Amino acid sequence: MSAPFGRLSLNTKTSNAWTLREAVEGAAAAGLPAVGLWRDRVAEAGLDEASKILRDNGIRASSLCRGGFLTGFDDQAVEDNRRAIDEAATLGAPELVVVAGGIPDRDLPGARARLAERLAALVPYATDRGVRLALEPLHPMYCADRAVISTLGQALELAAPHPAHVVGVVVDTFHVWWDPDLRARVAEAGAQGRISSYQICDWLVPMAADPLMSRGMMGDGVIDFASITEMVTAAGYFGDVEVEIFNDDVWASDPRDVVETMKRRYRKLVLPSLGEAA
């Protein structure tokens, strides 16, 4: 058996109280190979310093979060997405997570059309820099204010005109666990070579009052991690498994404890379903 945590990545949101340096050193101390980065945390450290911290600790960036918000009425966001692509390239993050953006008015098809156009405009830039745009379907409860891509099927449709090595899709358990078409769409994403990232956290019941803060530690909610992990594995995904948790209780805990709990839960609930691919 290979190292049990050889694919486990700590998203900097999960250890929210840590600076970038603390998160990278914490991941290294915990025997993890990678961290998932948010741009605000990178900006605090400075881009070059962040790259150096990763190199010095032998830690990879599994993804950079996030680009996107491409549904507005002007093209302003496109330039910011180019900067995000540059940052991902500098950090060696192979995947830039793209959150679509919400609806500025009541025209959902219009917002989706603008997103498709701007994605197309970004593809050549991302191709040149060797960074994949990882389209993340967000749970439908965020459709209005955050992401007009609500399902994996929809993300695949949006990705379809572009090469798989430049536009991929994110499978995040919190966002997709309810989807009756999940098994088929994960298989399709795998067959196309488009799974950019497998992100995990649990769905809590009841939800938190702030829907953004309702992501829980694996095992604290209702998601069947064995089932979804098997789908992703069967689809041929062998990349990082990134734990991304937004949760007031988790954020109030010592990040070292959070990382230990995360490793324990991952080993129990996720690792067995990675099979040989672990």
Place this chain on the structure above:
Amino acid sequence: MSAPFGRLSLNTKTSNAWTLREAVEGAAAAGLPAVGLWRDRVAEAGLDEASKILRDNGIRASSLCRGGFLTGFDDQAVEDNRRAIDEAATLGAPELVVVAGGIPDRDLPGARARLAERLAALVPYATDRGVRLALEPLHPMYCADRAVISTLGQALELAAPHPAHVVGVVVDTFHVWWDPDLRARVAEAGAQGRISSYQICDWLVPMAADPLMSRGMMGDGVIDFASITEMVTAAGYFGDVEVEIFNDDVWASDPRDVVETMKRRYRKLVLPSLGEAA
């Protein structure tokens, strides 16, 4: 032009402070032809008295809400659903809204399978009593604790083995507005003659802290009522348009004002898209 409110139905949840009698008399005074009933409000009045109140006021019951919660480990709920079917028959409500139920554990496919079995068990009983089981897909944020049917497509799949006059589907704007497949699935539901009910209310931004209370008055949120109403009309639905709002501010208002606002917003946002069918 026919009467502008000839298809508008007041759900008793919208006028939550009113007793059943007050709601029925309030609907009659407002020139509405129908009310959507919740069972608790009917039980308060008593079933026979509720029927009499409707008759005396010349008001129809557009639907009875709700049966369902059929995903548990025992069959107890089936008997309660038979009682709900009886009540709908007594009240002359042609449609019993069925809310699937959530997941008692982490096995989503298992919960869906139990639902399908119990639905099949209820079909002969509903057929005999002339009541249609109206499967309501709920927004995916309720998948864990309330409804394992999250999309119209999924409801149609569940309905497929049964005759259209016995198992239909509900189109509720709040639950389905985000669905990228909405247009196709509404058309499919219409072609099958399965649209049981068109329920409307808005999606508020930001959401209420209690996700159950986030349903808003039409026009207060982000839903494009013209677009969805056109889909439903093009699909050949000519039935009641039921306004169902769970919202603390609406509930704290004088129900007479709520009904007047509802009529005004309906006339402005919904009626023009009902076309000839109004």
